[in-house]
Amino acid sequence: xxxxxxxxxxxxxxxxxxxxxxxxxxxxxxxxxxxxxxxxxxxxxxxxxxxxxxxxxxxxxxxxxxxxxxxxxxxxxxxxxxxxxxxxxxxxxxxxxxxxxxxxxxxxxxxxxxxxxxxxxxxxxxxxxxxxxxxxxxxxxxxxxxxxxxxxxxxxxxxxxxxxxxxxxxxxxxxxxxxxxxxxxxxxxxxxxxxxxxxxxxxxxxxxxxxxxxxxxxxxxxxxxxxxxxxxxxxxxxxxxxxxxxxxxxxxxxxxxxxxxxxxxxxxxxxxxxxxxxxxxxxxxxxxxxxxxxxxxxxxxxxxxxxxxxxxxxxxxxxxxxxxxxxxxxxxxxxxxxxxxxxxxxxxxxxxxxxxxxxxxxxxxxxxxxxxxxxxxxxxxxxxxxxxxxxxxxxxxxxxxxxxxxxxxxxxxxxxxxxxxxxxxxxxxxxxxxxxxxxxxxxxxxxxxxxxxxxxxxxxxxxxxxxxxxxxxxxxxx
Numbered sequence: 001x002x003x004x005x006x007x008x009x010x011x012x013x014x015x016x017x018x019x020x021x022x023x024x025x026x027x028x029x030x031x032x033x034x035x036x037x038x039x040x041x042x043x044x045x046x047x048x049x050x051x052x053x054x055x056x057x058x059x060x061x062x063x064x065x066x067x068x069x070x071x072x073x074x075x076x077x078x079x080x081x082x083x084x085x086x087x088x089x090x091x092x093x094x095x096x097x098x099x100x101x102x103x104x105x106x107x108x109x110x111x112x113x114x115x116x117x118x119x120x121x122x123x124x125x126x127x128x129x130x131x132x133x134x135x136x137x138x139x140x141x142x143x144x145x146x147x148x149x150x151x152x153x154x155x156x157x158x159x160x161x162x163x164x165x166x167x168x169x170x171x172x173x174x175x176x177x178x179x180x181x182x183x184x185x186x187x188x189x190x191x192x193x194x195x196x197x198x199x200x201x202x203x204x205x206x207x208x209x210x211x212x213x214x215x216x217x218x219x220x221x222x223x224x225x226x227x228x229x230x231x232x233x234x235x236x237x238x239x240x241x242x243x244x245x246x247x248x249x250x251x252x253x254x255x256x257x258x259x260x261x262x263x264x265x266x267x268x269x270x271x272x273x274x275x276x277x278x279x280x281x282x283x284x285x286x287x288x289x290x291x292x293x294x295x296x297x298x299x300x301x302x303x304x305x306x307x308x309x310x311x312x313x314x315x316x317x318x319x320x321x322x323x324x325x326x327x328x329x330x331x332x333x334x335x336x337x338x339x340x341x342x343x344x345x346x347x348x349x350x351x352x353x354x355x356x357x358x359x360x361x362x363x364x365x366x367x368x369x370x371x372x373x374x375x376x377x378x379x380x381x382x383x384x385x386x387x388x389x390x391x392x393x394x395x396x397x398x399x400x401x402x403x404x405x406x407x408x409x410x411x412x413x414x415x416x417x418x419x420x421x422x423x424x425x426x427x428x429x430x431x432x433x434x435x436x437x438x439x440x441x442x443x444x445x446x447x448x449x450x451x452x453x454x455x456x457x458x459x460x461x462x463x464x465x466x467x468x469x470x471x472x473x474x475x476x477x478x
Contacts, residue, residue: 062207066112127146128146146183147182164193166273166276195213219265222261237252240252303429306429342387350390356371
């Protein structure tokens, strides 16, 4: 995939307090005016909203930041080019080390003022450390110390410390750090697995720093001594070699090795930690958390259950439209499945690929007749009884089937599109075989979504080629 060249232009300058004061006055009046501080690059925008947050940024963990939102048009900001948003947020995140690939994307278009603490990028003037036990006894109590530099310890501070063992809180308290006392010990009933540390200013109201740390209690490693190395010369290697680069080596080279796994620090048998770990694994195995993945057993119960579940998903209360990609979607599936969908104001597109074999019977079609004749007749029969706004597209690649895999793409109202991988065709769902549907991860879904949307438009993005739409119903469907 080719992208246009991207140029990042950074404007920066050092200003006096007087100049910055004029700039802040304009901000308070509701205008971002860069001409005040950078006459060579004048940008004026209305500050539509103002907020103050405490966040991590510029090397500090609790920075009070004033946010001035200009609320640019999203389409103008992102552009129409495929991958434009990804490039924009990736560059910003790399340059500024702020999470623009996550929630910080909502700050695009902002002007922000970071009120950094006085130590700037110097080492922190405080820390919390564990006092080692010379007996190396980790089953008893633990002592930790909160340390401050002489200058920082000139005034009183307050610390909020939360200690956890096995994800359970064993300590949660406020600790006073008196003036001039550089090291303050904290006694804990057990050795911690993890702690949260917050330190506040002299007034006890201004957060100066936050950190969450975990102790290394266990180390797992794998030794893999290498044995022989084989080079395989076959059709796969030849095709990979034609692409150049390291692909040929990946296809042809097999490194034989023997793996040996070791664990240091695992809980001993007969301890509460070992019992708790075993119980956690047992509960996870027998009582797994519910997910959007589903499995339906073979038989009428599974078949009806799958239809009921899909009816729940393809509902306008949750989504705006859906695309079912199934090369073997037949006339029987139309009657058995689509007629049972009850949501009227949802758009459903079915992309199938009838060529020379009836998907319901496996019998070859009469070459003198249209392969989709039976499908068209079935659509005519059920049209008065259809609830969804249905579009059916039949794709072919010359005389061959246009695609193989089966997917369900849905477009929720408030969230990004989702793609499910389907184990079987919809023809009989779980009638002959068990039926499973698995939600693909977001990064994979995005790639598959492009592929499915290409199929809807008669294009195979994976092969970078056009396909033939041999049948579309209704004929005037976009």
